[in-house]
Amino acid sequence: xxxxxxxxxxxxxxxxxxxxxxxxxxxxxxxxxxxxxxxxxxxxxxxxxxxxxxxxxxxxxxxxxxxxxxxxxxxxxxxxxxxxxxxxxxxxxxxxxxxxxxxxxxxxxxxxxxxxxxxxxxxxxxxxxxxxxxxxxxxxxxxxxxxxxxxxxxxxxxxxxxxxxxxxxxxxxxxxxxxxxxxxxxxxxxxxxxxxxxxxxxxxxxxxxxxxxxxxxxxxxxxxxxxxxxxxxxxxxxxxxxxxxxxxxxxxxxxxxxxxxxxxxxxxxxxxxxxxxxxxxxxxxxxxxxxxxxxxxxxxxxxxxxxxxxxxxxxxxxxxxxxxxxxxxxxxxxxxxxxxxxxxxxxxxxxxxxxxxxxxxxxxxxxxxxxxxxxxxxxxxxxxxxxxxxxxxxxxxxxxxxxxxxxxxxxxxxxxxxxxxxxxxxxxxxxxxxxxxxxxxxxxxxxxxxxxxxxxxxxxxxxxxxxxxxxxxxxxxxxxxxxxxxxxxxxxxxxxxxxxxxxxxxxxxxxxxxxxxxxxx
Ligand code: C2O
Ligand code: CU
Numbered sequence: 001x002x003x004x005x006x007x008x009x010x011x012x013x014x015x016x017x018x019x020x021x022x023x024x025x026x027x028x029x030x031x032x033x034x035x036x037x038x039x040x041x042x043x044x045x046x047x048x049x050x051x052x053x054x055x056x057x058x059x060x061x062x063x064x065x066x067x068x069x070x071x072x073x074x075x076x077x078x079x080x081x082x083x084x085x086x087x088x089x090x091x092x093x094x095x096x097x098x099x100x101x102x103x104x105x106x107x108x109x110x111x112x113x114x115x116x117x118x119x120x121x122x123x124x125x126x127x128x129x130x131x132x133x134x135x136x137x138x139x140x141x142x143x144x145x146x147x148x149x150x151x152x153x154x155x156x157x158x159x160x161x162x163x164x165x166x167x168x169x170x171x172x173x174x175x176x177x178x179x180x181x182x183x184x185x186x187x188x189x190x191x192x193x194x195x196x197x198x199x200x201x202x203x204x205x206x207x208x209x210x211x212x213x214x215x216x217x218x219x220x221x222x223x224x225x226x227x228x229x230x231x232x233x234x235x236x237x238x239x240x241x242x243x244x245x246x247x248x249x250x251x252x253x254x255x256x257x258x259x260x261x262x263x264x265x266x267x268x269x270x271x272x273x274x275x276x277x278x279x280x281x282x283x284x285x286x287x288x289x290x291x292x293x294x295x296x297x298x299x300x301x302x303x304x305x306x307x308x309x310x311x312x313x314x315x316x317x318x319x320x321x322x323x324x325x326x327x328x329x330x331x332x333x334x335x336x337x338x339x340x341x342x343x344x345x346x347x348x349x350x351x352x353x354x355x356x357x358x359x360x361x362x363x364x365x366x367x368x369x370x371x372x373x374x375x376x377x378x379x380x381x382x383x384x385x386x387x388x389x390x391x392x393x394x395x396x397x398x399x400x401x402x403x404x405x406x407x408x409x410x411x412x413x414x415x416x417x418x419x420x421x422x423x424x425x426x427x428x429x430x431x432x433x434x435x436x437x438x439x440x441x442x443x444x445x446x447x448x449x450x451x452x453x454x455x456x457x458x459x460x461x462x463x464x465x466x467x468x469x470x471x472x473x474x475x476x477x478x479x480x481x482x483x484x485x486x487x488x489x490x491x492x493x494x495x496x497x498x499x500x501x502x503x504x505x506x507x508x509x510x511x512x513x514x515x516x517x518x519x520x521x
Contacts, residue, residue, distance in 0.1 A: 001090040001125070002029045002082075008149050009116040009180065010093030013080065017100050021069040025059055031126065032058025033087050034516075037069050037095060038218065039078035039202045039456045041425055044509045045070050046354050046476035049424055052084035054479045054495060055354040057518035065516050074202035074427075075099055077176040077220040079116075086129040086485055089119050092180045094220075097202060105293060106198045106207060109174035109224060113165055117215075117238050117253060119182040120144040120151055132489060136319065136336020137326025139486055141183050145238065145253035152254040163255035165236070167227040174198075175223045177215060182485040184240040185216040185283065185418050185459055189272030190257055191234040196224045197290075203427060203454040204293035212274050214241065214286035216420035218457035218483030231259035235271045241283050242417045242462070280435065283418065284461050288433050290453035300429050300449050301403035301469045308396065308406045311373035312421070312460060312482070312492060314339050314414035315389040328414075337414075338490050339482070340389040342373040345491030346481075347391050351518040353495055354477040358511065369394035369494055378411040378437050379463040389491075396494060398472045400501035405431075405469050408460040409438050419487065421466070422457040423496065425478035428470040430455055435464035443467075457483055472498045475508045 004010035015021055025035050036050035048067040049055045059065045074097050082091035094114050119142040121128060132139035144151045144160070151160030167173060175195075179186060189195065189212040197208040199222030215221055215238075239252035256269065275282030292298050316335035319325035327335035338345040349356070349364045356364035398404055406428075408421055429452040432443060447467065460466045481493035500507035 002033070002087055003090055004093065008090055009118060010091060012094045012096060012114060014096045014098065015071065016098050017071060017073070017075045019071050021071065022066055023069060024064055024066045026064040027059045027061050030061055032060050032084060033082050033091065034058050034084045035067065035080060035091070036083035037067070037078070037080050039220070039427070040069055040074060040095070041072055041427065041474060042070050043072055043474055044476060044507065046425065046478065047509070047511050047515065050083045051424065051479040053348045053350065053352050055477055056352050057516050058084055059516050063516065065514070068512065071097060076199035076202045076204065076222050077178065078202045079178045079180060079220055081180060086125045086182065088180070088485070089121060089125045089182050092118065094176060094178050096176060105204055105295065107172060107224065110171040112174045112176060114148070115175050115177045116148050116180055117178065117186060118146045118180045120146050129489065132486060135324070135326040138337070145181060147236070147238065147253045147255045150255070164258050165255060166258050166260055168260050169227055169231055172224055172226045175225070177213070177221045177223060179215045179217050179219050181217050183217070185214065185242060185420065186238045187241055187274040187282070188213040188215055188238045189274050190225060190236045191270040191272045192229045193225045193234065193257070198222050198224055200290065200453060201427065201455040201457060204296055205453055206291040206293050206451065208289055210286065212272065212282070212286070214283045214459065216418065216457060216459040216483065218420050218422045219455070227259060231261045232263050232266050233258050233269050235269050237272055237274060239274055240277065242278055280462055283459065284433065284435060284464065287459055290430065291448070291451045292454050294451045298429070298451070298454055300431070300452060301471055302449055303403060304405040304469065305402040306398055306404045308404065309372040309409065310341050310406060311343070311378060311409045311411055312341060312419045313411040314416070314487070314490070315345065316414070317345070317389065317391070338389055339487045339492035341492060341494050342370045343389045344369060344394050344494070345389045345391045346493040347393050347491070349393050353395065355518070357477055357497060358508065365393040365395050365495070367395055367397050369396045378409050380412065391491065394494065395497050397497045397499060400472060400475055400499050400506055402472045403469065404472050405467060407438055407465060407467050408458070409465045410460050410463050412463050416462045418462050419460045419492065420457050420483040421460055421480065422483045423478060423480045425474045425476060426470050427454045427456050428468040429453070430458050430466060431469050432467040433458070433461065433465070435461055438465040474498055475500045475506065
């Protein structure tokens with residue numbers, strides 16, 4: 001497996017708010033790779049953002065690239081990960097951003113603990129990725145989930161060890177949780193202990209007391225708990241909300257919270273009561289309860305200049321002639337699975353879009369990403385014809401400074417599930433979220449325009465919708481995609497180009513002297 005500095009998860013970057021950080025990435029692996037700083041806005045500087053063939057070409061084996069990471073208002077926990085093919089499965093780590101004065105806007109924890117949730121494959125991830133692309137069928141989703149690299153006693157790894165965290169009675173702990181899992185949203189909890197969410201995606205939240213968290217791939221959460229229960233051992237469990245796949249054994253990742261002191265370990269160790277698999281109401285309730293910390297004076301756009309409506313769906317495409325395809329048959333014909341935004345299944349170009357945009361190279365991408373889909377009853381019955389989609393490299397363009405609202409509508413095409421939509425270059429306000437079809441005359445009346453959470457990833461509910469708002473004040477080329485890796489691979493992606501403003505300070509920065517070259521060799 002490909003790792004960073006010989007560790008899985010990879011090394012933690014700890015910095016202070018507003019720091020300027022240089023990271024020199026040396027690729028000693030056997031294939032090209034890029035690294036992304038997930039949730040760092042990189043003002044005017046997509047050159048160091050990382051998604052392969054979106055903002056740069058891969059760092060080839062034996063070469064290196066220095067990233068310039070410009071932090072602005074991010075504070076809390078973020079993460080970094082590879083952003084090429086499926087290499088992020090093993091190439092990722094936490095990115096901790098401390099307040100400059102060392103003061104948190106919540107009770108100071110006695111101890112901080114990182115919790116990195118990830119995916120374990122017994123096989124080579126790249127082979128799994130290629131199989132999914134070539135046959136158009138479902139890839140092996142994983143063989144186990146891990147907590148801080150420990151597989152625990154999942155059925156596929158019966159001898160695995162559990163991650164253990166020692167706690168002392170009366171002390172308060174801050175968990176900095178990163179969901180680096182490839183393909184499943186998670187419910188997370190600790191037996192007998194209630195959790196208080198205080199931060200998310202590198203911004204503070206209004207404290208939210210909860211028995212469980214709903215955390216999607218791409219999200220990070222800062223959570224307090226106090227060791228105030230009978231001193232013994234308790235399970236910390238992360239379990240899938242949804243598994244689209246027969247291949248996955250549904251095993252949960254289990255860690256053990258271990259009080260210090262003398263006691264006989266309990267048998268069995270108590271487990272948290274978490275919502276059952278596919279409990280959409282519990283998933284939605286958690287996300288709908290999130291609020292930003294009002295004292296931070298966040299600035300929610302009250303008026304929108306640009307409305308964008310994006311229908312998210314899984315689709316199928318006809319199987320190319322002469323090939324054997326493993327997608328679900330439609331009208332007795334073979335298909336490949338695809339995925340789309342507004343019925344466009346994104347195709348990654350051969351050189352990066354950022355370079356093509358900056359240097360006016362034509363033929364790499366089109367600017368005609370539709371502002372809305374063909375309208376239909378998204379969550380109701382859908383005829384076969386709309387399962388089909390078209391492939392293309394289409395991008396959205398918005399004006400500098402526009403207040404943008406994107407309405408993400410989940411659909412019932414194929415086997416529907418949640419889609420954690422992630423936007424690079426921004427944090428956005430989640431102003432509304434619900435199940436069902438979005439109603440443009442009713443639903444906006446219930447938006448939270450006062451203290452909505454400020455996030456970079458939102459779990460758009462299965463057959464439901466989510467509305468986000470942000471000001472397009474970061475000129476550049478920014479990837480937007482579902483953070484379930486197989487959906488992104490199948491085309492559930494697009495790019496947002498934010499045009500330059502009228503001054504140098506509101507325009508894209510020029511490229512650094514060295515960018516990894518795009519040539520084949
Ligand atoms: Cu976590 Cu496009 O990234
Ligand atoms: Cu998705």
